[in-house]
Amino acid sequence: MPGREAALETQGRLIVDVARLEKGGEWYTGETAPELLDFGDSELLTPLGGIMYNLKVELLGTELLARGEVRQRLRCVCSRCADTFETEAAEKGFVFSSEINDTTDFLDLTEEIREAIILALPGYPVCREACRGLCMACGANLNAAECTCRKTGRDNRWSALDALK
Ligand SMILES: [Zn+2]
Numbered sequence: 001m002p003g004r005e006a007a008l009e010t011q012g013r014l015i016v017d018v019a020r021l022e023k024g025g026e027w028y029t030g031e032t033a034p035e036l037l038d039f040g041d042s043e044l045l046t047p048l049g050g051i052m053y054n055l056k057v058e059l060l061g062t063e064l065l066a067r068g069e070v071r072q073r074l075r076c077v078c079s080r081c082a083d084t085f086e087t088e089a090a091e092k093g094f095v096f097s098s099e100i101n102d103t104t105d106f107l108d109l110t111e112e113i114r115e116a117i118i119l120a121l122p123g124y125p126v127c128r129e130a131c132r133g134l135c136m137a138c139g140a141n142l143n144a145a146e147c148t149c150r151k152t153g154r155d156n157r158w159s160a161l162d163a164l165k
């Protein structure tokens, strides 16, 4: 598969070798360079490795069509309990199409798969659906142990009310 080799050789970008694309399409499978995703100073999300892709690329007349799956491993900080965990952002229904002409030899899809991953990123990463987060009063991780704040806080409120009587 000459197209695939070319893609892997081009500095970790996903580049479709349009001119040499086989009839009936080709699978482009690989991983981009790890530095493609940069979340700046975000501490909630850190990319682990490059974007993994597995795409069927084919020419339908003058239209180039790429379909498949893109994935990115991530290290996240849970937005509820602040624990670090690893997860994956994935777009399993990635679709891209572009009109091409005789002068199109290569098509760089790196930006397209990068945007697909950005759209698939969790807005508020949680380590698990049932994460109980941190106690607002004492900061204890409620996944690990129950704290006594709620009970105490309630007792305090009642005694404050009692004092008003
Ligand atoms: Zn959590």
Ligand SMILES: [Zn+2]
Pocket: 135, 136, 137, 138, 139, 140, 147, 148, 149, 150
């Ligand atoms: Zn507490």
